[in-house]
Amino acid sequence: xxxxxxxxxxxxxxxxxxxxxxxxxxxxxxxxxxxxxxxxxxxxxxxxxxxxxxxxxxxxxxxxxxxxxxxxxxxxxxxxxxxxxxxxxxxxxxxxxxxxxxxxxxxxxxxxxxxxxxxxxxxxxxxxxxxxxxxxxxxxxxxxxxxxxxxxxxxxxxxxxxxxxxxxxxxxxxxxxxxxxxxxxxxxxxxxxxxxxxxxxxxxxxxxxxxxxxxxxxxxxxxxxxxxxxxxxxxxxxxxxxxxxxxxxxxxxxxxxxxxxxxxxxxxxxxxxxxxxxxxxxxxxxxxxxxxxxxxxxxxxxxxxxxxxxxxxxxxxxxxxxxxxxxxxxxxxxxxxxxxxxxxxxxxxxxxxxxxxxxxxxxxxxxxxxxxxxxxxxxxxxxxxxxxxxxxxxxxxxxxxxxxxxxxxxxxxxxxxxxxxxxxxxxxxxxxxxxxxxxxxxxxxxxxxxxxxxxxxxxxxxxxxxxxxxxxxxxxxxxxxxxxxxxxxxxxxx
Ligand SMILES: [Zn+2]
Numbered sequence: 001x002x003x004x005x006x007x008x009x010x011x012x013x014x015x016x017x018x019x020x021x022x023x024x025x026x027x028x029x030x031x032x033x034x035x036x037x038x039x040x041x042x043x044x045x046x047x048x049x050x051x052x053x054x055x056x057x058x059x060x061x062x063x064x065x066x067x068x069x070x071x072x073x074x075x076x077x078x079x080x081x082x083x084x085x086x087x088x089x090x091x092x093x094x095x096x097x098x099x100x101x102x103x104x105x106x107x108x109x110x111x112x113x114x115x116x117x118x119x120x121x122x123x124x125x126x127x128x129x130x131x132x133x134x135x136x137x138x139x140x141x142x143x144x145x146x147x148x149x150x151x152x153x154x155x156x157x158x159x160x161x162x163x164x165x166x167x168x169x170x171x172x173x174x175x176x177x178x179x180x181x182x183x184x185x186x187x188x189x190x191x192x193x194x195x196x197x198x199x200x201x202x203x204x205x206x207x208x209x210x211x212x213x214x215x216x217x218x219x220x221x222x223x224x225x226x227x228x229x230x231x232x233x234x235x236x237x238x239x240x241x242x243x244x245x246x247x248x249x250x251x252x253x254x255x256x257x258x259x260x261x262x263x264x265x266x267x268x269x270x271x272x273x274x275x276x277x278x279x280x281x282x283x284x285x286x287x288x289x290x291x292x293x294x295x296x297x298x299x300x301x302x303x304x305x306x307x308x309x310x311x312x313x314x315x316x317x318x319x320x321x322x323x324x325x326x327x328x329x330x331x332x333x334x335x336x337x338x339x340x341x342x343x344x345x346x347x348x349x350x351x352x353x354x355x356x357x358x359x360x361x362x363x364x365x366x367x368x369x370x371x372x373x374x375x376x377x378x379x380x381x382x383x384x385x386x387x388x389x390x391x392x393x394x395x396x397x398x399x400x401x402x403x404x405x406x407x408x409x410x411x412x413x414x415x416x417x418x419x420x421x422x423x424x425x426x427x428x429x430x431x432x433x434x435x436x437x438x439x440x441x442x443x444x445x446x447x448x449x450x451x452x453x454x455x456x457x458x459x460x461x462x463x464x465x466x467x468x469x470x471x472x473x474x475x476x477x478x479x480x481x482x483x484x485x486x487x488x489x490x491x492x493x494x
Contacts, residue, residue, distance in 0.1 A: 016040060021048070021322040024115055034108045042094065045107065051098040052334035059088055067091075097334050105132070113138070117145055118324045120310075122291065146302035148327050149309040151340050156312070157205070157224075164198040164205065165226040169278040170233045171195055172212050175289065189297050191350070193285070193304070196224055197278045203315045204281050206308055208301070208350035214238040216349055218245070232273050235451070243454050251452045262457040263466075270460065281311070301346055 012028035013019050016036050023029040033044060046053045055064045057080035064078035078096070082088035095101045100110060113130035121129070127138035156162065176190035192212055196205045205224045209216050217238045225231065227246040233239045235253045242249035250273040252260035260273045285307045289295060295303050313323050332338045345351070451459050458466050 016044070019044070021325050022319060024321045025319065030111075030115065034111065041107065049329050049334065050332075051094060051100065052096065055092045055096055056335055057082075057090055058336065059090055060086070064090075064092060097332065097336060097338070099328055099332055105130075105137070110141070113141055114145070114324075115321065117142060118320050120320075143299065143302065145324075146299075146306050147340050148324070148331055149305040150302050150346055151331055152309050152312075152327055153305040154346055156308075157346075163226040164196055164203060164224055165229050167199040167230045167232065168225050169197050169199060169275045170217075170221065170225075170231055170239070171275055171278045171282070172209070172217075172236070173282045173286075175286065176294075189294075189300070191300065193282075194220060194349075195278055195281060195285075196221065197281050199277050201315050202277070202281075202311070204278075204308060204311045206285070206304055207347055208304065210350055212236070212238060214241065218242075220349070221247075232275055234275060240452060243452060248454045249452055250454070250457075253451060260451065261460045261462070262453050263460045265456050265458055271457070284311070301350075305346070 007026050009028055012026050012032065013023045014032075016033055019029050019033045023033075033041065036044070042051065045051045055078040056062065057064050060080065060082055062080065062083075064080040066076040067079045068077055076094045078092040078094070080088070080090045082090075093101075095103070100107055103110065109130045109132065113126050113132060116126040116129050117123075123138055123142055124134055126132070126142070127134040130138075132138045132141065172192055172194045174190055175193050191208050192210075194207045194209045194212065194217055197203065205220075207220055209220075214237075218241065221231070221242070222245070225247070228248070230248040230250070231239075231242055232250050232252065233242075235251050235255075239249065239251070250260070250262060250271065252258065252273045252275060258274055258276075262271045262273060263269070264271065285304075288307050288310075289303065309324075309327075313320060316323075331340055453459065460466055
């Protein structure tokens with residue numbers, strides 16, 4: 001089968017009985033099918049397994065009898081009279097158990113909506129083309145179609161057990177509105193998304209996460225990435241143990257560079273490490289939310305599933321319309337209720353219920369996603385995320401070293417912390433009046449770590465020389481160092 005049927009008038013399919021799902025891409029073939037009489041169209045739907053050609057009674061499981069044609073629905077009324085021992089009367093419409101069950105729209109209108117939605121039109125466009133009401137019916141139908149994406153992701157993550165392998169990039173990114181330079185309204189839904197992408201195929205795995213710590217992220221990596229694979233990431237400390245648990249893990253420190261080279265000390269071969277593939281995935285994911293001006297928390301999950309489905313479909317290089325129609329036909333087996341799992345929470349790392357706020361992506365999001373992303377230490381802004389022994393007041397806890405097991409990590413206090421640095425202006429307007437200073441502070445807020453790599457590798461610089469790693473945990477300009485170096489007898493320097 002060709003990847004898609006040419007969309008021109010001359011390449012249209014002239015015989016309605018030959019029109020298949022790949023022909024839907026050609027608008028002339030598609031509308032030729034819609035222009036057929038109800039009988040022909042319903043026959044086509046039956047042949048293509050969108051509506052049942054035989055209805056089975058839900059009560060006694062026996063095949064029903066078609067009793068009469070119903071004009072407007074085009075289909076039939078099916079009736080079961082039960083058995084001799086247990087007579088009953090039950091009727092079904094021709095739409096029963098199908099995608100079209102319970103709708104007052106004509107199947108043609110729904111097919112138009114489906115086609116537009118699958119091809120990635122905006123909801124407004126889908127509504128206008130199909131003649132649906134934008135605010136109500138179109139929203140409902142789009143939600144309903146995204147439920148198929150949810151089911152797809154559910155099967156993909158929890159039933160099929162497929163794993164990424166080879167070279168895998170991992171990263172996290174904040175979805176939702178960001179304030180730039182501490183201006184504007186910082187409220188609204190913000191969600192951290194953890195992502196993994198297989199470089200050779202571009203397949204992604206996404207999870208919304210409440211926390212970005214080791215306990216959350218490592219199980220996800222183990223669930224979705226085959227042991228022995230090579231993982232590339234930035235220097236986020238939750239990944240530090242990856243080399244110990246069976247992966248080949250390389251890091252690139254984004255505060256330094258975006259491409260880091262390593263040399264194998266035994267073979268002398270150089271390996272280049274970057275995370276550009278996943279940065280591209282963030283771009284396409286955020287574009288989805290930007291196009292529709294954000295979404296509610298309750299629908300965020302299904303939108304994320306749509307992003308995943310579209311990514312997986314692009315990775316498998318299948319034409320869009322047949323791929324989604326197959327998804328529908330998988331879920332509607334036409335012998336009973338569809339096989340969908342709408343109410344099951346999909347991601348065990350995130351809860352949508354408590355924050356039904358509106359998520360907005362900035363429309364002017366032309367800046368590179370990663371460079372502009374907030375500093376790594378920003379989660380401590382919420383007291384919940386501050387690490388430290390429980391029972392300590394959050395503000396007091398923020399002075400506790402972040403993690404005793406990783407001494408190289410230094411957490412610098414975030415601007416909102418109540419513990420004032422002696423060198424920082426604590427006036428709330430500092431971002432406005434002292435722009436330059438505000439910017440500098442942001443940079444120093446990042447959590448920095450050393451480069452991680454499997455044993456037998458050394459990081460090298462661009463010229464191929466071994467890179468000396470600075471111990472970033474020691475700040476030579478720290479006030480304490482000065483006090484210690486200058487000696488205690490200098491009373492003026494306190
Ligand atoms: Zn029956």
